[in-house]
Every structure is written in C-alpha cells, then in structure tokens.
Amino acid sequence: MDGVARSRLLVPLLPRISARSFSAASPASEPAAAAAAVAASDAAAATDYSSSAGDPSSAPPPPARKPLGLLKGGVLAVVAAAFGATGYVSYAYSLDEIDQRTREFRKNSKQPIRDDLSGFEKFQAMAYSAAMKVPVAAIEFYLDTRSQIEDQIRGFSEPSSDKLLPDLLPQEQHVFTLVLDLNETLVYSDWKRERGWRTFKRPGVDAFLEHLGKFYEIVVYSDQLSMYVDPVIERLDPKGCVRHRLSRVATKYENGKHYRDLSKLNRNPAQVIYISGHALESCLQPENCVEIKPWKLENDDTQLLDLIPFLEYVAMARPSDIRAVLASYQGRDIPAEFIERSKEHQRSKSIRAAYGGDDYRSFGRKSE
Template identity: 65%
Template structure:
C-alpha cells in the first residue's frame, strides 16, 4: 500500500475514535483493545443517585449521641432540682433549710494549703470545685425563697408588729375593747333596686358613749380602709372610737382574714374582743366575747345587755381577763353575768341575815 493510502486509513481511524470514544481507549497497530469507560461519562451522571458513604452517617450518629446524653442529663438534673426545692419548701422552714445546708455551702469554700504537695492540693481543690454548683444553687434557692416569703408576708401578715401606738402611762390600767364592725355594730345590705345600705345596730350609740368612759375602744374589720373609714366617721359622731384597723392589719390564713390581737401592742391580759363572729375571725379565742350576729333584727338588745358585764370588768380590773372569760365559756355572757350577779346578791343577803359579811 502506498504512503498516501496508509495516511488516509490512519486519518479515518482517528475520526472514528473521536466520534465514538467508548469504542477505543488507545490505538495501536494491531487494532483496538477492550473498551474502557471514560471519566467524562462518570462525571455527567446525576449526583443524587449516589448513596452517601456509610462511614459519614455513622460519624453523624456518633456525634449526636453526646448532645442527646447532655440534653437528657440537664433535663433530669433540672427536674430533680425542682422536685428537691419543692419538697424543701413544703417540709421545712427557711431557717431549717439554711441550717441543714450550711455544711454543703461551706464545703465549696475549702482551699488547699501552701504546705501541701501538688497532688494533695489538687485533691483539696477537687471537692470544692465539684460542690460549687450545688452550693451556688442552694444559695440562689435561699435568696429566692427569702425574697418570695417577704413579698408574701406583705399580703398575709399584719402591716406592723405594733398596730397601735404605746398606751399613755396614765392609762396602763385601762382595758382595750376591740369591736368588730360588720354584724356587730352595723349591717350592710345590698339590693338590686337600691344598691348598698348600711344599718346601725340598736343601742350602738349608747353602747359606745357609755363604754368610752372605761375603755380604749378599737374597731377591727377585715374590710378595706376605704370602706371602714367613711362608715366609722358616720357611725361615731362623738369620737368614742380611738383607732380603726382594716384589712391591712389582719392576718390572711386559710383563705380568711383573721384579727391578730397579739399585734395590737397591748397587754393580752387586758384585751377583750367583741364580735358576732368572734371565734371564727380571731386567732386569740381566749380574749373573745362572742355575741349574736346582727342581721337587721329591729328588737335586738344585745349591745345594751352586754354593758353591765363590760362595766363590771372595767371597774374591778381583774389582773387577767382571760380566765374570767374562760369561766363563761359555753354561756351567753350577758345573761350568765346577770344570773351570777343575782346569785351573789342572794348570798350577801343571807350572810347579812346571819350577821356575817361575805366579801365578793
């Protein structure tokens, strides 16, 4: 074959290779060898069809395990801390919790000494480091509980430990007569056609005017002062009542506002509390004079009937009124006092007849 023919044959082979690169990977004098997949074909295939390597997925799962463990550990620690704080709040007072956690809080402040070895110093510092977080959380709990209880006391405790000013030195012998307002001195009634109306109990004016000669008279109510003050102004035109105590001076307990006579700044042996709901509204039952609640009965004489007993107490001034009131427990004091007075008069008459004077 001539040189020109060979050249043409070689050129035709080159053209076929360029048109179909899959058919030949190389060219030799003996013809094409086995076909080889070209890298360009691989590069043009869709990448989404290639599955991710198994090693990469395993690494992702392994990296997620510590974070999940940390998350559940924090949740468990938080739940345990809240449960512990709730139980401590329910079972112990603030002072008891403070006393029981002193050792825990002190352990976080221990430090090593200069005369110890490095290893001993490391051991001495390791325990405080481990106890720092519980100790700080305990201190935070104590601070939060103290501030919360102080805030709550503003609503549940009387506004002061001494609700009344000191008694004048010349009146140290005077008894304090504490009177409830509603259903004792007056009655407030509401109707749709006329709204609120307040009615005075029969005999209240004479009761206040007469006993003001012997007693320091206080009005104690669980109503707001904005209600108590105008009512007392209209009730007490002769200024027989010295002081007025309203809701801010009560103790809120078990959903009710109680009168706490221990906060009056008066000798409890010389305090009487008169109320239509005395035993249900006062924390010191030994000082209570329970009378019939008034619900607008026109023929009521309870206050006037009580005057003789209260005047007798003021005139004879017993050292402690509480045993006297205890002797009337279970009785209507006004009626029982009349019966005892009659019995006393009868005995005196008998003694006079026998020529002996029995001293009461």
C-alpha cells in the same frame, strides 16, 4: 417533446405527493415507536438496577445517629429532678432549717488551702473546691430567692406591723381594751337593686359606744378595706368614742381568710376583749373572744345593750386576767349568766351581812 413537456409538468407535483404520503404514514407508526421507546427504557432501568444491586458501594448510606437528642433528654431529666427536689425541700423544711443543714457544707467548701499541705493534697483541695462551687452557688441562690419570696408573701399575709396600736400613756396602763368587729356586729351593709348599698346601725350602738367609751379604749378591728371602714366609722361615731380603727391590712391572711391577731395590738392580752358576731371564726385568740348573735336587720335586737352591765363591771373590777373570767362563761349566754351571778352575789352579800362570816359559812353548808 411530448415526454419532456409531461415531465416538466409533473415536477411541481412531486413534493406534494411525497409530503402527503409521509404525513399519512406517521400516525400509524407513532404507537409502535412509543412502545419501542418504553421497552427500551424498561430494559435500561432493569440493567441499571441489576448492576447497582450487585455493587455494594452504590447502596444508600444508613441514617446518621443523633447524639444531641440523648443530650437534650438528659438535660431535661436533670432539670426536672432539680425542680422536684427543690419543691420537696421547700415543702418539707423551713428556710432556717435548710440554712442550718447546709451551713457546714458551704463553710467547708470555702476554706482556704493551707500552705503546709503536700502538692497532691493541695491538688485534691483545689479539685474539691472547684467541684463544690456549683452546688454551693445553687444553694445560696435558692436561699436568697426563697427569702425574698417569703418576705413578699409575708407582706400580704401578715399584719402591717407588730405594733398595730401606739403605746398607752402611763396613766392609762390599767385601762382595758375593747376590740369590736364592724360588720354584723355594729352595722350591717345591705344591697338592693333599686337603691344600691346602704349601711344600717345596730340597735343600741350609739348608747353602747358612748357609755363604754368612758371605761375602755375602744378599737374597731375589721377585715374590710380602709376605704370602707373609715367612712362608716366617721358616720357611726361622730363623738369620737372609737379611739383606733384597724382595717384589712392589719389582719393575718391564712387559708383564704382574714383573721384578727390580738397579739399584734401592743396591749396586755390579759386586758383585751374582742366582741364580734363571728368572734371564734375571725380571731386567732379565742380565749379573748365574746361571741354575740350576728345582726341582720332585726328590729328587736338588744345584744349590745345587754352586754353593757357585764362590760361595765369588768372595767370597774379590773380582774387580773380577763381570759379566766371569759373562760368561766364559756358556752353560756354572758348577759343572762351575769344577771344570775349578780343576783346570787346580792343574796350572798345579804346573808353575809345578816349572819356574819362564820354563821354564813355554816348556813351555806346547811342550805346545800
């Protein structure tokens, strides 16, 4: 009985003892189990590698070629060459020259196929016509595009019209045209912080315009915008001595500057005089220019008044070509030179009246 009772008392304690003994043994066995698992995985990997190395069918496939890359490079090279050739042709040849050089080529590519040709010749003609369609279309597209671009550029760089002034009346065909610059010739515009922009009249400008307006067709030709030119002329010329005003749209734009083109005035160039403080720098016809000192608010300036005698004489004498007259004054001060020539002319006239024609000629030779 005692043994049976003792065994019954030990039965509930057996699970605790077995569990305690298992949990105590597991920490010690974990490193060994992990090491065994790593060794087994390494062995399996080595076995797989050796088997795959020996089997050529299991090697990774080589990278595929990329023909599209070569195609793209070829297309880019062709496009770059086409742009380069177009740029060179545009620089080296004018539009008319290109049209003339390619006209025969374009004409031949569009010829109809004759009926009297053999079958092989017809095939050749059809193949040639088909092959030439793209080059011909490209040439015609280039010509049309360049023509449109040049027309647009010409609208900004060329004067607004080939006839900037209306026709002279029949009774005014003998009248000379006096073209005047505006800035630093008739007026001077100045800006200061305390008052902003102000425009000043050159000394003698009123008398100059009023007197010469009786002899000349006076035109103001400026490189400024009309929104500046018109108000200035209205204040400067209340009596209407200036018959025409030309602003920037009437100039020729070239190399970053606006030039006066007297050939577009619709006037006889032998009867046109252009006066400016920067005449030789701002006009395309230097043979018609009279350059005076630019005015920059000098109070003692008399340039305009000094020119009146010379200009009045020209209007009265009406030389056949004013350009020859101006060429004789080249490099000289026109007002001073004109006074000297006038004095010499008066002396010669007095001598001619006193001695007669023949005696005067002999007197002239002796005086030399």
